[in-house]
Amino acid sequence: MKKIGILTSGGDAPGMNAAIRAVVRTGIYNKAEVMGIKEGYKGLINGYIEEMNLSSVADIIHKGGTILRTARSDEFKTEDGKKKALDMLKKFKIDGLVVIGGDGSLKGAQSLSDLGIPTIGIPGTIDNDLGYTEYTIGFDTAINTVLDAISKIRDTSTSHGRANIIEVMGRNCGDIALHAGLAGGAESIIVPEEGLNIENVCKKLIQGKNRGKLHSIIMLAEGVGKRSPYELGNDIEKNTGIETRVTILGHLQRGGSPTAMDRIIASKMGAKAVGLLLRGAKSRTVGIRENKVIDMDIDEALCIEKVFDHATYNLTKILSI
Known part of the structure; x- marks a missing residue:
């Protein structure tokens, strides 16, 4: 394993840079060249590839x-x-590849592995929607971003005696709404599950109003x-008489400096991915279970x-009475 490629694919997530840094520096430490592939699989197809060095990842964690x-690539x-x-991987003499992204990105990694390129996946998505790992890179930062928004919205909601619906990402997975709602003391949490x-x-809402509550947060x-x-x-306003406002956080949740937790797990996962390639692994993905970095077959x-x-969802109902 003389030359390792690395790319990020799908939606960005805070902590991806920490993982990139770990892959590059762990690779160089072990005498391997590391090639950065820009714009995901699209950049791989088009040859947007350049060598990375220690300075390439300085001051990015x-x-x-x-x-x-x-980028996404149809x-x-x-x-x-x-x-x-x-063909592009062979042209640049890349012996193994690290892919950081969500489930679609990992499926892409698996397909390249099937074609003979040793590939390791790192889970990077704020949705935390991969079942094999307890945490994905970016999730902790996202819920802290939402929590900050809840605190600000609560201030103005209290001043006006309003209810506020806060829409967060998670079309198929309600982890952001659930965890941010629990930490932020939301009255109701609405998730796809x-x-x-x-x-x-x-x-x-009516019960809260009757006991003098001045605001309500609905995740x-x-x-x-x-x-x-x-x-x-x-509909809520018509049924309760409580003035209701909506805040859609959107892509705000994907940005910002990663939390300490995201930086730490990203660094551990990046180093683990390089270690797997150096030991001859061919189709693995890394994750976190019981505070330990694990790996398993991508499929x-x-x-x-x-x-x-x-259990956590039921806890939120108890604590929001």
Whole structure:
């Protein structure tokens, strides 16, 4: 393993730069060249590849986003696109590849491994929607970003005596809404795993109002139910008489300096990925379980269903009475 490639793919996540830094420096420490592939699989197909050195990753551990940039590539999903990517790896004499991204990115890593390129995946997505790992890079930063927004919104909601719906990312996984809602003391948390029961939401708001509560926070994972968040807000206002506002945090959740936790797990995962390549691993992905860095076959990892934390969800209902 003389030359290692690294790319970031799919949605960016805070902590990706810390993982890139760990891969580059661990590789160089072990006498391997490291090639940075810009703009994900699109950049791989088009040859956006350059050698990285110690200076390439200096002063990036605290930065959000990804210095390698990222892009989605429909061409890579085709057999011809994969062949072009494989040919480019051979052209640059890259012996092994590290891919940082979500489930789609890991599937791409698996396809390259099937074509003969040893490939290691690192889970980077704020949604925390991969079942094989307890945490993905960027999740902790995202929930802290949401928590900061909750605190600010609570101030103005209290001043006006309003309820506020805060929509966060997580179309198929409610972890951001759940964890930020628990930490932020939300009155109601609406996630795809549990669905929307507007009667229960309204009942809780009315009960709070009757005991003198001046504000209410409703956490909403995007895409839950058939209503838009604005339609949901109008329905709540009509049924409760409580003025309701909507805040959609959107891509704000993907930005910002990564938390200490994200920097630490990203660094550990990056070093682990290089170690696996140097030991001859060919189709693995790394993750976190019980505060330890683990690795497993990519196919096996992607088959593990994400299990929703119903115990924590039930706790939020108890604590928000």
